[in-house]
Amino acid sequence: MTPRELEEYRSLRATIHERGTTRVWTFVAGLSAWALLVVATAAVNASPAAALLPLLVLAAVFEAVFALHTGVERIGRYLQVFYEDSFAERRWEHTIMAFGRTFPGGGSDPLFASFFWMATAANLVPAILAAPRIEEWVLTGAAHALFLARVTVARGQSARQRPTDLERFERLKRDLAVDHDEVNTGANTGATELTERAEPVRPGS
Template identity: 55%
Template sequence: MNSELSHAEYEALRATIRERGTRRVTLLVATLVAWAVTFVLTLRGGGPLAAFGGLMVLVAGFEAVYALHVGVERIGRYLQVFYEEAGHLPAWERTAMAFGREPSGDGLDPLFSPIFAAGLLINLVPVGLAGQPVFILAAVAAHAGFALRIVRARLYAASQRAKDLERFRRLKDSG
């Protein structure tokens, strides 16, 4: 590959990582604002069914944050295998991966899982006020489904770097 083109690709992909990382935080804030508005409207007379609107806002926000995170990690592994392992560029991705293997105890979560889980629990308040057992059961089941999704996404995210690294190495080795 042309060295100039290769360098341009590397810079563009690093910029993509930076921009998507910033976008995740912006998206979290926008999701929380939209959810808070929905929650207040639900409490002010939107009826218990409106709790599903708040749930959908949380689900959509989480899925968007998750997709951005998975994409950023995948781009990082691509850069690591096709650029850094060749030894021609700084080892940011390799260093970040090695650093991330050890628990830091800083409480950082790139998926913002605790924040989404807290919103999920708070979103159940209007459901509990409904007083209709069938509705409560359906709403709790829907909220539990989202809680399960958060857990599964976190488990995948925790193993994604190693899996993607191996996949990109196989791709590189196959030609």
């Protein structure tokens, strides 16, 4: 690696570490804030539509967790393709990806999907206590169902992200290599043509 490449590699590894830690703290802090809102909503016996406010907070927390995880995985695939030599002895990204394929289900859910599903169900409690009318049930229930669907879809996207991003970065690497070769070929051709057109310098001129 060149000094610049080494600096980029270290910076991206540090980014993975920082975002991974931030993802966990975002989940813990966000879920705590959501729980306080749910308790407050139930305590004041607000209308069923008031359950949409803590649901909005819950959705925002999930989107933050999902974005952080997606970014970390994408950086990892970039490092895997552009920095981990195929003949290197220690290749963390290659190894961890192979580990996941060989031992599926061996880790925790990085999106905390089960917690968000349970929180969504608990979020309906204040609405139920407020004895909602039919139209309020439709509005509140539809919003909660949409969020449940969002978590489910995002979980599926997360499961497919590693092989998808790996294939895309490998394609980009091939395309960049072709472009680089074409640029070099064009530069060499241009230099050759200029040399052939140049007149030889006569002695004494």
